[in-house]
Amino acid sequence: MSQMSLxxxxxxxxxxxxxxxxxxxxxxxxxxxxxxPCLLTFSIATWWLSYDDNRMKIIDTxxxxxxxxxxxxxxxxxxxxxxxxxxxxxxxIRQILPLDFPISSFDLDLEAMRETVVSLDPVKSARLYVxxxxxxxxxxVERLPVVLWRNEQGLQLLDDEGVLVGPAFLRSDWPxxxxxxxxxxxxxxxxxxxxxxxxxxxxxxxxxMVRMGERRWDVVLDRDQRILLPETEAVRALERVIAMxxxxxxxxxxxxxxxLRLPNRPTLRMTDGAVQELIRIRAIxxxxx
Numbered sequence: 001m002s003q004m005s006l007x008x009x010x011x012x013x014x015x016x017x018x019x020x021x022x023x024x025x026x027x028x029x030x031x032x033x034x035x036x037p038c039l040l041t042f043s044i045a046t047w048w049l050s051y052d053d054n055r056m057k058i059i060d061t062x063x064x065x066x067x068x069x070x071x072x073x074x075x076x077x078x079x080x081x082x083x084x085x086x087x088x089x090x091x092x093i094r095q096i097l098p099l100d101f102p103i104s105s106f107d108l109d110l111e112a113m114r115e116t117v118v119s120l121d122p123v124k125s126a127r128l129y130v131x132x133x134x135x136x137x138x139x140x141v142e143r144l145p146v147v148l149w150r151n152e153q154g155l156q157l158l159d160d161e162g163v164l165v166g167p168a169f170l171r172s173d174w175p176x177x178x179x180x181x182x183x184x185x186x187x188x189x190x191x192x193x194x195x196x197x198x199x200x201x202x203x204x205x206x207x208x209m210v211r212m213g214e215r216r217w218d219v220v221l222d223r224d225q226r227i228l229l230p231e232t233e234a235v236r237a238l239e240r241v242i243a244m245x246x247x248x249x250x251x252x253x254x255x256x257x258x259x260l261r262l263p264n265r266p267t268l269r270m271t272d273g274a275v276q277e278l279i280r281i282r283a284i285x286x287x288x289x
Contacts, residue, residue: 076102085140162189182211226257
C-alpha cells in the first residue's frame with residue numbers, strides 16, 4: 001500500500017491543463033504568434049523614437065532620399081511655353097510666374113499657378129501641365145473684346161460676358177468696336193450688341209450707346225442726335241425709327257432727338273434753328289409777315 005501511494009499521479013496539473021486548453025484556442029495562438037511580436041516591436045520602436053536625435057536621423061534620411069529623387073533629370077522642368085495668348089498677355093504670364101529654371105516638377109503647384117494665370121483680366125481660362133521634353137506648358141484662352149466701355153476710369157475693353165479684358169487708351173485704337181457708356185452698361189453687353197446689330201443701317205452715323213439711369217438706352221448718332229429708347233422692347237423701338245428714316249429720311253432733318261420712351265406716342269425734338277424756322281413758316285401761313 002505504501003509503495004502504491006508513492007507513485008506519481010499521471011493526470012496533468014491544473015495550470016498545465018489550462019495552458020494546454022489555451023493553446024488549442026485559435027485566437028490565443030494568433031495573439032501569441034503575431035500580437036506579442038508586434039507589441040514588442042512597437043514598444044522598442046516607441047522607446048527608440050523617444051530620443052530627439054533618433055527622430056532627427058529619420059527625418060534627415062527621408063528628406064535626403066526625397067531630394068535625390070526629385071532632383072533626378074527626368075523630373076526637372078527646364079522651360080515654359082505659353083500657347084494661345086498674345087505677346088502682351090504671354091509676357092504678363094511670364095512676369096506673374098517668376099520660375100527659376102530648372103526646377104523640379106514636384107515643386108510646381110500647378111493648380112495655384114493656374115489660378116494666378118486666370119486672375120489676369122484678358123485670360124478666360126488656362127490649363128497648365130508638364131509635357132514631354134520637360135516643358136511647363138501653359139495653354140491660354142483669351143477673352144475677346146467686343147465693346148468699349150467708358151466709365152470713370154476711362155476706356156475699358158469688355159468681352160461678351162461683360163468681363164473686363166483690359167484698358168483701352170485711345171478710341172481710335174479700336175474703331176471696329178462699339179462704344180457703350182453709363183453705369184450698369186457693362187452688365188448688359190449682350191443687350192447693347194443686339195441694339196448695335198439692329199442699328200446696322202445707321203452704322204456710319206452711330207457713335208455709341210448710353211445707359212440712362214441704369215434703366216434704358218440712348219442711341220447716340222453724329223450731329224448730336226439721340227434716339228431715346230424705352231425700358232422694354234428697345235430693339236423693336238429702334239427698328240421702328242430706322243423704318244421711319246427709310247420712309248421719310250427723318251434722321252436727315254434738323255432733329256435733336258427721337259423720343260420713344262412712350263411707345264404709343266413718339267416725340268420729335270427739333271433744333272433751335274428748326275423751331276425758329278417752323279415758327280416763321282407758320283407766321284407766313286397765317287399772314288403775319
